[in-house]
Amino acid sequence: MATHSSASKAHKQSLVRRARNRHYRSMTRKAIKRFNAALEAADKEAVTTTYKNAERILRRVAGKGVLKPQAANRTISRLSRKLNQALASK
Template sequence: MANHKSALKRHKQSLVRNARNRAMKTRVKNAIKAVREAVTLGDKEKATVALKAATSVLDKAATKKVIHWRNAGRKVSRLSVAVSKLG
C-alpha cells in the first residue's frame, strides 16, 4: 500500500475508475447478450430495438476508452449483420 499522500490519492482514484470500467464492461456484455437472444428467437422487432441500445452502449464505452474503438465497431457490425439476416 502507498505511504505518500499523493500515492494514496492515486490508489483511491484507480479503485474508483476500476469499478466504473467494470460496470461499463458488464453493461456492454448484457447489451450484446440481449441482441443475440432476440436473434436466436427470431424476433426481428425486439432484435432491432436491442441493437439500437447495444450500439449506443458500445459507442459510449469506446468513447470512454473502456474498450477499443475498433473492437466496438466490429461488435456493432457483426450484431447488425445478424439482425439484418433475420429479415
C-alpha cells in the same frame, strides 16, 4: 501501505475507475446477450430494438475509453451482420 499521499490518492482513483469500467463492460455484455437472445427468439421488433440499444451502449463505452474504438466498431459490425441476416431470412 502507500508511503506518499499521492500514491494513496492514485490508488483510490484507480479503484473508482476500475469499478466504473467494470460497470460499463458489464452493461455492454448484457446488451449483447439481450440481442443474441432476441435473435434466438426470432422476434424482428425485439431484434431491432436490442440492436439499437447495444450499438448505442458500445459507442458510448468506446467514447469513454473503456473499449478501444476499433473494438467497438468491430463488435457493432458483427452485430449488424447478424441483424441483416436475421431480417433477410424472415
